[in-house]
Amino acid sequence: MFGGTRGTGLKLIEKALAEGHEVTALARRPEVLSARFPGIRVIPGDAFSLETAETAVKGSEAVISTLGFARRSRETRIYSEGVLNIAKAMEEVGPRRLIVLAASQGIDPHPDFPWYASIMMKILLQPVFGFAYRDMAKMTDLLAPSDMDWTLVGVPLLTNGSRKDRYRSSIGKPLHHAFRIGRADVAEYLLSIIDDSGTFRKWTEVAW
Numbered sequence: 333m334f335g336g337t338r339g340t341g342l343k344l345i346e347k348a349l350a351e352g353h354e355v356t357a358l359a360r361r362p363e364v365l366s367a368r369f370p371g372i373r374v375i376p377g378d379a380f381s382l383e384t385a386e387t388a389v390k391g392s393e394a395v396i397s398t399l400g401f402a403r404r405s406r407e408t409r410i411y412s413e414g415v416l417n418i419a420k421a422m423e424e425v426g427p428r429r430l431i432v433l434a435a436s437q438g439i440d441p442h443p444d445f446p447w448y449a450s451i452m453m454k455i456l457l458q459p460v461f462g463f464a465y466r467d468m469a470k471m472t473d474l475l476a477p478s479d480m481d482w483t484l485v486g487v488p489l490l491t492n493g494s495r496k497d498r499y500r501s502s503i504g505k506p507l508h509h510a511f512r513i514g515r516a517d518v519a520e521y522l523l524s525i526i527d528d529s530g531t532f533r534k535w536t537e538v539a540w
């Protein structure tokens with residue numbers, strides 16, 4: 333997995349280990365993971381390095397990315413180049429199943445979406461996070477033609493705290509009234525769709 337040293341990634345590793353999965357994680361700060369999860373294999377390095385990404389994905393059944401960008405960023409290539417680098421590594425050395433965590437809705441609110449959500453998107457989210465939505469859109473366009481079993485998972489605002497174990501999800505269409513979800517429930521969802529072929533090559537959404 334990629335992006336394990338913070339937020340959803342930490343929850344994901346915790347849950348994956350509890351479910352008995354073997355976990356390999358690429359991390360720029362390997363010491364965070366080695367100290368917290370002695371049972372996992374940690375590959376030190378950067379998601380933009382093809383060689384390191386190949387080492388990390390080789391032999392895995394599925395690859396999950398919870399990669400993100402730093403809070404005060406004004407630009408990012410983490411989706412269009414970081415995630416695409418992982419996809420390239422997977423094409424080179426084997427696993428076909430790729431699950432990528434991103435944000436709900438993309439740059440243009442879905443026509444089916446309630447008016448207030450479209451306004452929120454235009455007034456609040458696009459001015460602040462437009463750069464990230466544009467990079468996610470670029471990633472989506474680049475990933476679409478690949479013949480991998482990818483799934484892009486869109487989430488609204490993420491929160492910490494305990495799992496509710498109750499959340500809604502959709503495949504290929506937006507979730508209405510999707511305002512937030514806890515990272516622990518996202519982790520549960522990401523693991524639950526690994527073998528779900530109904531989500532292959534699809535955009536899904538998950539929210540409380």
Ligand SMILES: NC(=O)c1ccc[n+]([C@@H]2O[C@H](COP(=O)([O-])OP(=O)(O)OC[C@H]3O[C@@H](n4cnc5c(N)ncnc54)[C@H](OP(=O)(O)O)[C@@H]3O)[C@@H](O)[C@H]2O)c1
Nearest residue numbers: 335336337338339340360378379399400434435488489490
């Ligand atoms: N926060 C929200 O409310 C929200 C809402 C919608 C969507 N999302 C999306 O959900 C995803 C997860 O968000 P989060 O807040 O749970 O986690 P996060 O705090 O954004 O964590 C990002 C992870 O990516 C790693 N990373 C970034 N660049 C890397 C690189 N070049 N090489 C290796 N690792 C790299 C970070 O490692 P380091 O520890 O080394 O920095 C960290 O482990 C992100 O894609 C985010 O955009 C978040």
